[in-house]
Amino acid sequence: MGSKYNSRLSVAEIPQMGWKTVGTIDSTIGNDAVFGATERDYDTAIALAHSVATTIPQETTTLEVRTIFETDDEDAVIDMWMMRDGDTQMKRVCTLTCKGGAQTIVIGETTYYLADTQTVSNNEWPATPVSYGASADTMTTTRFNADGYSTILFHGHTTLDEDVIVQISGF
Numbered sequence: 001m002g003s004k005y006n007s008r009l010s011v012a013e014i015p016q017m018g019w020k021t022v023g024t025i026d027s028t029i030g031n032d033a034v035f036g037a038t039e040r041d042y043d044t045a046i047a048l049a050h051s052v053a054t055t056i057p058q059e060t061t062t063l064e065v066r067t068i069f070e071t072d073d074e075d076a077v078i079d080m081w082m083m084r085d086g087d088t089q090m091k092r093v094c095t096l097t098c099k100g101g102a103q104t105i106v107i108g109e110t111t112y113y114l115a116d117t118q119t120v121s122n123n124e125w126p127a128t129p130v131s132y133g134a135s136a137d138t139m140t141t142t143r144f145n146a147d148g149y150s151t152i153l154f155h156g157h158t159t160l161d162e163d164v165i166v167q168i169s170g171f
Contacts, residue, residue, distance in 0.1 A: 017060055021107075022166045023052025025078065025156035032157045034079065041088045045081065045153055052166055053153035056146055060170035063152065065142045067115040067164050068107070069100030074161035078154050079122075080129075085150035093144060093152075094129050095122040098164070102137035112165065114139040146170070 032050040045051050056063065067076065080093040101116025118131045118140045129144035146152075154166045 017057055017168075017170045019066070019167045019169045020054065022054045022152070022154060022168055025050055025052055025076070025154065025160065025164045025166065027076075027156070027160035027163050032155070032160075034157050035081075035092075035155060040081075040090050042083050042090060042151065042153070043088065045090060045155065048155065050156040050160065051153055053151060054168065055151050056149065056168075056170070058150075061146055063144060063146050063168055063170045065096070065118070065154075066139060066167050066169075067096070067098045067118065068105060068112045068167065069098075069115065069164060070112060070162050072100050072102050072113045074100045074113075075159050076156055076161065076164045077158040078156050078164065078166070081153040081155065082146070082149035083151040083153070084148065090153060091124065091149075092122070093125045094120050096120060096131075096142060097159075101139070103139050107165070116140055118142045141169075 029049050046053050076098045078096045081090040083090045097119040098115040099117040100113040103114045104111050116137050120129050127145050129142050131140055131142045133140045
């Protein structure tokens with residue numbers, strides 16, 4: 001326990017969230033377009049086949065995103081959207097342009113490929129999301145502040161070479 005003059009938390013006291021699968025963006029129905037103005041409310045957006053979403057634990061302030069592919073060297077373009085508790089309207093965070101790499105991960109009994117590229121564009125967030133580990137064949141993650149938002153939605157559009165699993169972690 002720290003002194004009354006030191007409000008910093010020890011690492012053991014910081015709530016941590018392991019990797020959580022948000023869902024799989026289905027590529028089999030063809031490519032979708034970027035959300036139109038009438039598709040930016042949660043109920044409409046989540047009903048679209050290329051969208052997956054989850055709630056964010058209340059104590060989580062920083063989120064990390066990774067994407068996972070069925071094969072190496074495939075591409076996907078995914079918009080990240082956030083929504084506050086009690087609201088239905090979403091705010092775009094940014095667009096991620098992702099490419100599968102050679103680093104593998106086993107989920108269940110299936111081997112998948114972690115993205116080695118997640119390029120951030122179309123940033124509309126107060127603090128620009130940052131991608132880490134962007135080098136050939138190593139896992140890349142994108143980190144940003146959740147800023148009190150309660151729900152995150154991922155929408156694949158334009159390019160979806162194959163199904164993409166989206167996972168989040170945070171602290």
